Amino acid sequence: MNPSTSPELLALLACPECGGNLGLSPRPAEGPASPAGQAVRHAPDIAGCEESLICAGCGRSFCIRKGIPLLYSDDIDRAHIEEEEKLAELMATHTPSGREILHEAQWRESKKEFWGFVKERVSGANLSILNAGCGIDRDFFDLEGAGMLVAFDLMPSLLERLGAMYGSKHNVAGAVQALPFREGSFDCVCCVDLVHHEPERLPGIIRSFHRVLKPGGTLFLEDINAWGLFQFWKSIFLPVPVHGALRSAYHRARRSPHRPADYEFPTSVWRVRKLLAEAGFREMEAVPQRAYPNTGPAGLAVYRALSRFDRVRRYHNFHYMFFAVKQAAGAARLR
Ligand SMILES: [Zn+2]
Structure with a gap:
């Protein structure tokens, strides 16, 4: 049944x-x-x-x-869903080896930091919490006990797996730029590593998070930072098509198992901060992080040395992570 x-x-x-x-x-x-x-x-x-x-x-x-x-x-783009399904399958079935083991360990560490921070900040038993673009992320379900956990993703097949693997009870498929929820539905919205899949739609995505949050509700947003210590020279100074072409050539040459789709691109931590303010969020805080995925042992040593500076941990990590609160008085200003 x-x-x-x-x-x-x-x-x-x-x-x-x-x-x-x-x-x-x-x-x-x-x-x-x-x-x-x-x-x-x-x-x-x-x-x-x-x-x-x-x-x-x-x-x-x-x-x-x-x-x-x-x-x-x-306007949902079926080809986009298929592409994302392929990427998700690749990530789910790939076993890291060599250099990737370090990347993978740092990646996991950064997720632990993210969800650890969320858990610290979330208190209550009757909260409604949305994980927008949830992917296969086990850590979200550690929040069970805080209330109703809603898993939202583009791919229904992935949501079915969440149900089978982690007992996810409330699952909805759709696109993040048209969140199919009523205004003011959630106490918390979490969004991890989704924005770089939809960089062109960033302003609309942030506005839709604002819309579905209750006044006083909290957004936890993490994504790949264009200003990361080892990536800003590419993501900031190279034109986007050149960056995309070089990245594709690099992954082809390395026969890398993770081949980012052409439309993927990191977003600027400063721009995200500005958009959050424009959407009506307050108490915005870029949260410092220690893990730095996708670099080798030497890069990690450099990051560790420099991350004694708080500014580096907040604004030049591989990821940015924002905590932001929906301003109660601003709730009516947006659609
Ligand atoms: Zn309708």
């Missing part, structure tokens, strides 16, 4: 196109009319749906498959 979507989760969902409320329909909608009297417009995921959600605003119908609502906006 398929898992079903919980009523608590349904209460948070909204249409990714118009933001309207979604009503549960026991079977995939086939009728000519929605509750609003408009023609039902099928999302292109109808195969295998056990239930559907119908938007009271625009009449669109969305599939629920294996208990996972598939809430994609109309």
Whole structure:
């Protein structure tokens, strides 16, 4: 039997196109009319749906498959999903060797630092916490006990695996730039290593995190830093297409198992800070981190020596990590 979507989760969902409320329909909608009297417009995921959600605003119908609502906006790029699925598969099945073992260990360390920081700051038992672009990240589920954990990703197959592997109960598929949740749904939004997959959409992504947070809610954002100690000369001074071409050539030459997609690009820690302020966040803090992934032993030694400076740990790490609070008074200014 398929898992079903919980009523608590349904209460948070909204249409990714118009933001309207979604009503549960026991079977995939086939009728000519929605509750609003408009023609039902099928999302292109109808195969295998056990239930559907119908938007009271625009009449669109969305599939629920294996208990996972598939809430994609109309402009979703199917090729992008396939590309991301390939990358995720590569990362899940790859066993690091040689130099990659150090990268992998530092990468894990940086995730431990991120989730350790989140755990320190999150207190309460009835919180709603969104992990936007969750990937296969076991550490998120350590927050169980803090409340309702919602895993959100582009790929339904990955969410199914989270359910099977870690008992993830509340799973939603969709795109981060059109978060299908009602305004003010979450006490916390966590987002790890997602932004560099959608660098062009950064302002919209930050605004959508702001929208789905409750006033006073907290954003924990980590991503790859264009101003990282060993990457700023490329990501800041080289034109983006040149950087992309050089990076592809490098990974091909090394036969590297991790080949970043062409659209991936690090984002500037300073720009992110500015966008957070513009979106209405306050108490923004770049959190210092000790781990520095994706460098060799010599690079790591240099980073360790320089990271005695607080500024280096906050602004020139491989990742930036922000903690920011949604200002209560600013809540109404954004859509
Ligand atoms: Zn709608």
